[in-house]
Amino acid sequence: MTENPFFAPSALPYRLPPFAEIREEHYAPAFERGMAEQLAEVEVIAAGEEAPTFDNTVAALERSGELLSRVSTVFFNQASSDTNPAVQEIQKDVTPKLTKHSDAIHLDRRLFARIKAIPVDGLDAEERFLLERYVTDFVRAGAELEPADQERLRSLNEELSTLSTRFEQNLLAATNAAAIVVEDAAELDGLSEDAIKSAAETAKSRGLDGKYVLTLVLPTGQAALEELTDRALRERIHRASVERGLAENSELVVRMAKLRAERAALLGYENHAEYVVADQTAPGTRAVTEMLAKLTPAAVANAHREADELRAEAGFDIAAWDWSFYAEKVREARYSIDSRQMRPYFELDRVLRDGVFHAAGKLYGLRFAERSDLVGYHPDVRVFEVTDEDGSPLGLFLGDFYARASKRGGAWMNSLVKQSELEGTRPVVVNNLNIVKPPAGEPTLMTWEQVNTMFHEFGHALHGLFSAVRFPRFSGTAVPRDFVEYPSQVNEMWATWPEVLANYARHHETGEPMPQDLADRMLEAQKFNQGYATVEYLAATLLDWAWHTFTEEPRDAQEFERQALRNAGVDLPLVPPRYRSTYFAHIWVGGYSAGYYSYIWSEVLDADTVEWFRENGGLTRENGDTFRRELLSKGGSVDAMTAFRAFRGRDPRIEPLLERRGLL
Template sequence: MTENPFFVQSALPYRLPPFAEIREEHYAPAFERGMAEQLAEVEAIADGADAPTFENTVEALERSGRLLSRVTTVFFNQASSDTTPGIQAIQKEITPKLTQHSDAIHLNTRLFARLKAVPAEGLDAERAWLLERYVTDFVRAGAELGPEDQQRLRSLNEELSTLSTTFEQNLLADTNASAVVVDDAARLDGLSEDAIKAAAETARSRGLDGKYVITLGLPTAQPPLTELTDRELRERIHRASVERGVRDNPDLVIRMARLRAERARLLGYGNHAEYVVADQTAPSTRAVTETLAKMTPAAVANAHREAEQLREEAGFDLEPWDWSFYAEKVREARYAVDSRAMRPYFELDRVLRDGVFHAAHKLYGLDFTERTDLVGYHPDVRVFEVFDEDGSPLGLFLGDFYARASKRGGAWMNSLVKQSALEGTRPVVVNNLNITKPPAGEPTLMTWDQVNTMFHEFGHALHGLFSDVGFPYFSGTAVPRDFVEYPSQVNEMWAVWPEVLANYARHHETGEPMPQDLVDRMLEAQKFNQGYATVEYLAATLLDWAWHTFEEEPADTLEFERQALRNAGVDLPLVPPRYRSTYFAHIWAGGYSAGYYSYIWSEVLDADTVEWFKENGGLTRENGDTFRRELLSRGGSVDPMTGFRAFRGRDPRIEPLLERRGLL
């Protein structure tokens, strides 16, 4: 295939992948040639006649696999954002091959010997750190195991990659199939007019003209439960949410947990959590366990108090599908805040341009120009060129904001091109959200949670865009999992910063700003329901932890889940985990296994950093430049906590987080 667009470097600005030219049949040949090319490059490095140096070994490894990198980033972005049966078939075939390919590199004894022989003397800090990271990665990948153990490790890795792909595809299919179909618009009482129109449009797109379809988001709690007055419909939606994956995924979950535990033991660790945490910022599994245990009792007590308030409001014993509805009632009564009344002030394009981009301009001097001449991987994808304050080009930002049946749930950031001085590349990053698309010509009105998520994901995007490192290995968000959420969580603070909020929270029809009394009540209400929010998060975190620290191998997925929640003290019937085991994509099909604690761990740094911004004047260029210089631009090129201390001047304090969560 001589015209495969992956076979040559993209000629588009910033090396944006040529999406208009890419077809499904290009992927498999590009993967095969890419893996073959990199293995040849690796063999040449391993068999080098010259004494090993940083340049002929480490830097050569960093330069290897460019074709494979191009096709991998584009393919897996599409597999997440706009999959097809053809893409899914390729994914099932190629994922185990990629695992085999990685093992072929990391278990190459001659290559590992050369890495260990590279002299560290005379290297600058980034090069010395890169050498150390490469050696560590090879050891963690099994380079020091004997031949028999290495062969078993290969088998474990291959099976795990296959199971993970199957879990992901099962979940997408089940989530689409579990969407709730409503025949009568009267049953949608409570939903806003734009939400009802969106449900009708979703139904029409599925060939169900005249009906209404409520699709499911990835977490357990579904946004329509806040507004729907029809209790039976709320129950249907809740049950559809919590029963996802129950048919196809329980056996996969148990098998993956067992295989991960075996792999950890093979590599010299007591369990998978120990293996994961050994390469994170958390000092030990004990430290993680103690932090979670410290937060749980107060969070549970808060949730019980909230439940009692909701029972008083409802006048009867609640079920899980009632919580959001009556929490909204109490919120309205206590703070006079109606979430439906806020939506007209959160129109997507205004939130993006006058909120997210405005904050980035004020803080970092960035400017954004939409590039309608550049094509994304789906018609809904928008491309923006990003410029620094001096007008110099920084990179490209792609926004893919709408939900569709071909996109997995949740919200995330991907890097399509990594910044590095070695390759002379500037970053190309994409943010994915899952906002229901309205009918043509109708405005996209967002919930407050969606606004917050947009700011959060753009924090990841800034981490990628500001990358200023020498080597691709360190680029952007290539930091430990329990540190990566930190910059994105910090960026959430600007969603409620008065100057930013006043700039974007304007009525989509009149342009009038959100009334100040509504703003004040909205901000005051933010601490409401924190017991529920903290417990649902902790329940998912502790469930992840249980799956990856067990001593007795689990035999039944749902029973193991029940027992794990009970043992952790978070088995509250009214507050189910944010994700149950059978649809916990973060840990079974993502990179968060034994790492979902990362959000709360990073939030310690986040809350402390928010205090720093407030102490130093908030939304100023000086503050933005400091945060960019000391943290966002460094990627993984320095030890993360060293970077935090350089920025904050000390170790983080947990008190700001405890105060934010109502846990003091």
């Protein structure tokens, strides 16, 4: 393994991982050597005879584990974006080992004693804050527990990491297996021509020539339900979506919830939610509970009113699989618009270049150049070099926009290389979406939701690209979970900003701009169906909260879910949660356990910030530079709410969010 590409830093621009050289057999040796090297580095620090200082302890820890970091970022990106049986086997093996490795560092009493003994005199603000974070990280990891409790903690962490991997792999398999096979094209009446072609292409790729396959996306709601006229097919799709993972993941989620509760108690917390929120911007679990309770009644009332409208439109008592279809009918009648009218104006490359990149150029002065000479981890991945207005290099942006059977559902951002002055690295970030790939030669036409998601995820990318911190621990999106969605939600505003919309919303065949009347009606229609949208989100949030605040241990996942939704007042048969427990990857795999409230918590900051942009002239370099300087560049190097106040000049107000959601 002397030729293992992970064993030395990449020689490519911006240290882009050398994907063309990386093979699956390189991962395990790189993980083993990486863990061994970091443990040796930590041993030198912990056993040091010199008095502990910031540089010989905390900065040294920040420098440790370079090889492990290189292989981990590449491997787990592939495990999410382009997995296969070999990768899944490696993941099963290495995940608990990495958990043991982390515990070996954080539960080292000698190391923790040195960290606590570091004098703060003479440290600058970022160093002092990093030292505080290290103490907090070690305490939250169990450094102050008695030896017997530490051993139990190690066992809990190892089992949780194993179960999390099983959940993720079960869900991918279940989602692929739940794809709907359609024999007769007549059943697809209502679907757009390009969607039917994509379904045929997907079927062909699965050896089902002459048939059609409709794959599922991660949330409960499936886009095809808006268009399909065949009610029986809509029901099939809906049931396939909500029943994912029931057989495979029901017992897993119950077990994981119990283990998290036990771990929280071991660390001195009432429940897992209290453990999580203690390290977030929310002042406590009570604040989160009160906010959710404040939002729920009005949202539910709005959803009931919307349901009455849909029943009137349908002429019968609709079911959950009818909501999207008849909502589209009401939307079309009210605003003279339907989704098929808009899609020809949202061609992927134009949305990316003339929308997402254009807005970033106007606001921040960024320039993007596609680098066909640089190879991504999959043929669909595109690599762009990002520079500032003066031509100075900033980093690389990778776009991986298409769905495939080897990719998990949803949309997300990863950092492949973190910006750090200490390590001399610039950022390399990737955005993943799950847009169905059209047949070769056909344009990729996006839904409005996908357009919005592209802007959202690029907000995360900007957070990573603009990072200007010294230490890796603070790089980019390394902020509290209930703050991390804030910059990405703000970036959604540019999707509908008139100047930006006019630049990218052009017909893919003629190049003609979207008619102003259609654009106006589209924007007006965004206010429609907000009761449904808010309740489906709140139902998932309250479900997450219930799993991590229970007082009576859950036994059956489905019964626990039913009771939790009933207790929270969101058990609306017509509005199922955005994610049910057995496919709620955010909370069982993605780091959002007891944290799915983050989206609405961050949206308070987002809505208030959108108001600031509007008050100050919108899409201007001055505004962009202010947002970049005061907030996006800081990463986690300052207290998150301190950064917000420095930008906004005051604490956030909730009223802009309530108005946006129709909850005033």
